[in-house]
Amino acid sequence: MSHASAVQESPATAARTAAAIFPPEANELLRSCVHCGLCLGACPTYRENGNENDSPRGRLYLMKGLADGRLTATEAVTAHLDLCLDCRACETACPSGVRYGRILESTRAMLVERKKPSWSERALRALVFKQLFTRPEALAMAAGLTRFMQRSGLRDAARAAGLVGLLPKRLRDLEAMQPEIKEEPFRANAPAVFPALGGAPKKRVAFFSGCVMDLLMGEIHRATVKVLQAHGVEVLSVHGQQCCGALAFHAGEAETGRKLARRNLEIFRGLGVDAIVNNSAGCGAALKEYGEILHGDAEAAKFSALARDVSEVLAALEPVVALKPPDASKELKVCYDEPCHLLHAQKISAQPKTVMQRIPGVAWVALPDAEFCCGAAGIYNITQPEMSRAVLARKIDALKATGADVVLTGNPGCILQIRQGCKAAGLPCEVLHPMELFARAIG
Numbered sequence: 001m002s003h004a005s006a007v008q009e010s011p012a013t014a015a016r017t018a019a020a021i022f023p024p025e026a027n028e029l030l031r032s033c034v035h036c037g038l039c040l041g042a043c044p045t046y047r048e049n050g051n052e053n054d055s056p057r058g059r060l061y062l063m064k065g066l067a068d069g070r071l072t073a074t075e076a077v078t079a080h081l082d083l084c085l086d087c088r089a090c091e092t093a094c095p096s097g098v099r100y101g102r103i104l105e106s107t108r109a110m111l112v113e114r115k116k117p118s119w120s121e122r123a124l125r126a127l128v129f130k131q132l133f134t135r136p137e138a139l140a141m142a143a144g145l146t147r148f149m150q151r152s153g154l155r156d157a158a159r160a161a162g163l164v165g166l167l168p169k170r171l172r173d174l175e176a177m178q179p180e181i182k183e184e185p186f187r188a189n190a191p192a193v194f195p196a197l198g199g200a201p202k203k204r205v206a207f208f209s210g211c212v213m214d215l216l217m218g219e220i221h222r223a224t225v226k227v228l229q230a231h232g233v234e235v236l237s238v239h240g241q242q243c244c245g246a247l248a249f250h251a252g253e254a255e256t257g258r259k260l261a262r263r264n265l266e267i268f269r270g271l272g273v274d275a276i277v278n279n280s281a282g283c284g285a286a287l288k289e290y291g292e293i294l295h296g297d298a299e300a301a302k303f304s305a306l307a308r309d310v311s312e313v314l315a316a317l318e319p320v321v322a323l324k325p326p327d328a329s330k331e332l333k334v335c336y337d338e339p340c341h342l343l344h345a346q347k348i349s350a351q352p353k354t355v356m357q358r359i360p361g362v363a364w365v366a367l368p369d370a371e372f373c374c375g376a377a378g379i380y381n382i383t384q385p386e387m388s389r390a391v392l393a394r395k396i397d398a399l400k401a402t403g404a405d406v407v408l409t410g411n412p413g414c415i416l417q418i419r420q421g422c423k424a425a426g427l428p429c430e431v432l433h434p435m436e437l438f439a440r441a442i443g
């Protein structure tokens with residue numbers, strides 16, 4: 001294959017066996033690729049640069065080489081794996097059922113152990129995964145500081161004075177990505193139970209509100225609960241829950257991810273609910289995989305069996321309240337962007353559309369390539385800014401062509417990424433979570 005020339009053959013370590021460096025199940029999964037290439041057209045990075053090494057087939061070839069010891073983890077090899085968005089579009093396209101996401105995450109976990117990362121990468125990983133995502137109080141403090149900087153005007157003053165420009169590039173990128181905090185955190189002020197509207201509850205669910213979204217995007221959670229209540233669902237707010245672990249798993253920090261998952265299992269144990277509902281595609285995919293990740297843990301299997309995206313619960317119900325057009329002054333032109341971890345990882349596409357089509361006063365327009373990634377992909381827009389920008393540019397061009405007033409997408413990272421893209425392009429398109437638009441339709 002053409003990509004073989006771009007990698008270095010392993011020297012002395014060539015004889016290292018696959019079992020020694022790679023989880024056996026991932027080796028098993030790797031063998032399922034028959035190299036047909038049917039996934040290539042679905043891959044955003046391959047679409048950008050046409051390099052076979054940056055296609056699913058090429059990356060599987062590289063990962064197989066690492067697993068069986070033919071390749072060493074040189075920069076020439078790992079750069080192609082780092083450039084992968086982990087969007088899992090290749091899984092949807094693959095007729096052989098190759099579980100690319102599981103293989104990539106196993107490989108990344110193996111590389112984190114074997115590679116010697118640079119000082120700055122080590123520091124960033126320690127800050128993000130060891131200090132923030134495993135410590136809710138630290139995350140809450142960081143969110144509180146961000147809120148204070150925004151509301152006091154200090155953030156704008158620092159930007160205007162050029163102080164942000166003095167930060168190291170990665171921190172600058174992080175600063176630019178911060179969401180505008182509109183409301184207070186969700187869980188801190190939430191009652192333990194939100195009652196169902198319209199009489200006896202049709203369902204009783206526990207709400208997974210996660211970490212960053214809970215702190216920075218409380219308005220999306222409030223809208224979600226409101227829409228559930230308006231469909232006759234009783235919602236429990238669960239205190240003590242933590243990050244789902246998705247970011248950690250994607251970054252190869254498997255032990256941190258497992259630690260977070262175990263904590264959530266404890267907190268959600270024995271609630272006697274019909275479902276554990278979330279409204280974030282990335283979190284939802286991780287929650288549904290707890291059973292597999294914590295293989296053999298009966299509680300993890302139970303948890304994953306109960307995990308649902310909010311659209312799955314709502315699609316099976318009907319509203320119990322009257323709905324009105326979300327904008328009284330005009331018919332809104334709205335399009336839907338499919339979050340990768342909803343469409344490709346959870347195979348959920350029809351349900352959000354079924355639910356959204358209940359909103360009156362909306363003209364739906366198709367978004368070309370709605371199934372392609374927007375380039376957010378966790379912290380990819382910080383770690384791989386150039387490719388992220390290129391992928392985002394296509395999304396914004398497609399969005400421009402629709403003339404939509406509103407674009408809906410059910411993942412916080414995608415919302416922030418597309419908002420940033422619209423702002424940079426001067427596109428007057430509102431970027432919302434589907435639950436936010438639905439909540440506006442509830443009188």
Ligand code: SF4
Pocket residue numbers: 032033034035036037038039040056057060090093094095096097098
């Ligand atoms: S991942 Fe699937 S679609 Fe892609 S080359 Fe392998 S078998 Fe073919």
Ligand code: SF4
Pocket residue numbers: 042043044045046054055056059083084085086087088089090091100
């Ligand atoms: S996960 Fe996405 S970016 Fe990575 S190889 Fe598959 S399609 Fe390409």
